[in-house]
Amino acid sequence: MRNLILPCLLLSVIGLQSCKNNEKQKEAAVNPEAEKVVSKECYKAIYENDTLDLDLNILKNGKIKGDLVMKTAASPVKKGEIAGEFRGDTLFVDYTFVDGTNNNATFKNPLALLKRDKQLILGNGTLQTTMGVTYLVKDKPIDFDRVKYKFDSVNCK
Missing domain, CATH: 2.40.128 (Lipocalin)
Structure with a gap:
């Protein structure tokens, strides 16, 4: 059981980090200053x-x-x-x-x-x-x- 918890926790952290990176890229693409x-x-x-x-x-x-x-x-x-x-x-x-x-x-x-x-x-x-x-x-x-x-x-x- 312990052997499964650690890999699952690691995968979820990596998944959340990649979601944050996507959000930062979207914010940069919609920068209103660049559209001036x-x-x-x-x-x-x-x-x-x-x-x-x-x-x-x-x-x-x-x-x-x-x-x-x-x-x-x-x-x-x-x-x-x-x-x-x-x-x-x-x-x-x-x-x-x-x-x-x-x-x-x-x-x-x-x-x-x-x-x-x-x-x-x-x-x-x-x-x-x-x-x-x-x-x-x-x-x-x-x-x-x-x-x-x-x-x-x-x-x-």
Whole structure:
């Protein structure tokens, strides 16, 4: 009986310690100080009858959050939020949006924007969907030369 008590006690102490470590990691991930907005940048892209408005909030932890509104001539207005980060001079974000008046369905697409001078260029990349998640294919290059949308810096409202 004594031989069973000591191993059980040891396992329970290790289990409780690992739970405390998980709590500390969660607290660090939800640090409100890291979510503080450091600066704001606004951009607009116009191509033929299409207008795209992009508002970026640069957070203290280096992440990017913001809003993107796509008014294209051929489809309903897409309004949504972006979240991501810069890797080098390229901003990789996930665009979560609703399409037009259908507020019941939410869509999520990855976007890549190259920062060149005071412009952000929306790249064309190969998308792949696996198990309901769409992402940019890593082995395929993203084209930033033959594009429709080049965002110019504008004054924020």
